[in-house]
């Protein structure tokens with residue numbers, strides 16, 4: 001997930017009937033929680049609202065001060081309720097939609113679930129026969145004329161009962177097994193789809209809002225909750241429903257009067273369950289959000305453990321994490337209180353019912369209206385029914401949690417990226433080369449509206465050759481590359497390729513022509529070979545090897561397993577990672593290469609090896625290279641230089657021209673490096689003379705400054721490499 005930019009760049013790219021009366025309220029519950037929390041990105045990310053309006057949202061909208069859009073008129077209210085009730089009372093369709101989507105998720109498992117439900121009916125029927133059988137047994141042993149089972153001899157009747165119970169137990173095992181299997185498959189599908197959707201989102205959404213931690217929690221906890229509620233919970237709910245309805249019918253059959261007494265406690269419990277379920281759903285949504293924030297904090301600090309330890313910031317990080325944990329704990333406490341009160345009061349109501357049944361039932365027995373066996377069966381059935389009702393409550397609360405969790409999963413699953421990946425035209429076949437133009441491009445980062453990075457930026461990148469973009473740190477050099485790679489789209493203006501707006505191209509097709517060498521290349525867990533062939537696992541071994549040699553990855557052959565050496569995120573040095581990234585880029589033979597040179601200083605030999613590798617790319621006439629350059633040694637190798645200041649190009653031309661022009665913006669910008677180069681040159685001269693004339697250093701033309709590889713940085717012709725050993729700095 002953290003490596004989403006790299007991945008992008010390589011173009012990888014009928015609920016229980018007892019609940020039916022509550023169904024119309026579900027959307028309302030959901031609406032309440034959505035309005036308080038950031039459950040749905042579509043409602044909460046200004047960039048997403050903007051994206052909706054710019055990607056075919058038919059609703060006319062007005063721009064708000066913060067740059068977001070607000071609809072000109074509220075969406076039309078549909079349905080009879082919509083026309084009769086005031087807007088605040090009309091349940092929004094989202095909740096029901098989520099509910100339907102949940103059911104739709106289980107659809108592929110319909111056969112397994114149907115079998116499981118069949119087994120459930122068998123096992124429940126067997127369970128429901130137990131209280132009746134016990135009643136018969138008691139009457140059989142206490143009264144001489146009573147029958148045990150269908151006038152059968154006792155031994156056969158007992159054997160038949162044993163057989164029935166065995167069948168019930170087998171059916172129950174089968175039900176649990178099938179439900180769990182279906183649940184796991186639903187979770188697996190949901191995770192795969194949600195992950196795929198996350199990989200297709202624009203980088204801003206994944207990197208910033210809601211962030212990696214939140215998405216991870218959607219992929220793990222939320223999906224699990226959804227799968228569990230659709231299978232295990234659904235099965236338990238159905239079982240409870242069967243138990244409650246069959247139990248109740250048998251109670252009516254045994255004694256309608258006693259059943260009526262029991263029913264008097266059901267409505268208050270049902271109401272309590274509903275209120276409790278509502279409250280729990282709200283808490284559950286907030287807990288999931290808080291968990292996401294906690295993961296985000298942990299993920300951030302653990303992935304930067306070196307920095308945390310180097311700055312002895314453990315305590316500080318612990319405090320940040322504790323804050324998030326405390327938030328979850330608070331919510332957990334609220335849930336604990338609600339559960340305690342709820343279960344305590346329902347238990348108390350249950351016991352009161354049993355007492356009433358015993359008192360009133362005893363009177364009926366003494367009057368001879370029912371037998372002792374009947375009273376026993378009734379008591380057992382009422383326990384069964386009470387248990388089933390509490391299971392229905394937990395079914396309802398789990399379902400509410402699942403609806404909350406599913407809203408979070410669905411909002412990720414169905415989110416359309418601000419940079420759509422499934423639209424746009426393919427590039428005309430064979431067209432790999434073309435002039436790229438930035439036409440009056442202005443750009444602001446979605447997370448920093450109001451702060452212009454580029455202002456009316458116009459710039460032409462000719463076919464082939466290399467262009468180095470230089471400018472102060474933060475001047476927007478990398479942003480230009482991000483726009484080219486379509487990690488973002490311009491706020492206004494356009495970027496064209498052969499005259500066509502690049503937004504019209506399918507983003508995968510566009511990116512497949514490009515390659516990047518980022519400032520701090522990311523390596524994935526795997527072998528060096530798999531990292532070089534990233535995104536193209538079928539690449540022949542010889543090509544991988546050739547690319548590695550071209551990119552000067554000679555260090556690979558010093559490793560125990562060469563290209564098959566397993567590496568991780570940080571198991572190589574910066575210079576080595578850059579060279580692997582260059583090999584990766586060379587292997588792709590891109591039409592357009594964006595290279596963001598590392599700012600960190602490399603030792604002279606590493607710099608030489610990296611620069612030689614870069615030069616291989618620059619030499620390719622089939623690749624147009626755009627280099628965000630920091631080191632003079634790299635800048636001097638580019639054919640053209642563009643100086644970027646205050647979001648616009650202030651100077652453009654070949655290196656030889658800009659380096660020698662008095663008062664050029666380029667010289668002002670690179671002054672410190674040029675001075676250092678002159679000093680290096682002096683040091684080099686005295687070192688050469690001390691070697692008794694062994695080292696030859698070019699004196700003319702230019703000012704005499706050379707870079708670490710002996711390239712004359714003030715050469716008025718194309719920078720020439722001095723034929724000598726790499727000098728020491």
Ligand SMILES: Nc1ncnc2c1ncn2[C@@H]1O[C@H](COP(=O)(O)OP(=O)(O)OP(=O)(O)O)[C@@H](O)[C@H]1O
Nearest residue numbers: 445447448453471472473474475476477478479480
């Ligand atoms: N993802 C982002 N979200 C918000 N602002 C950003 C983001 N990336 C960069 N910026 C800001 O945009 C401006 C330009 O950044 P950019 O990385 O393009 O500069 P740069 O010239 O490449 O800098 P450097 O040479 O230090 O790499 C900076 O002010 C930076 O803080």
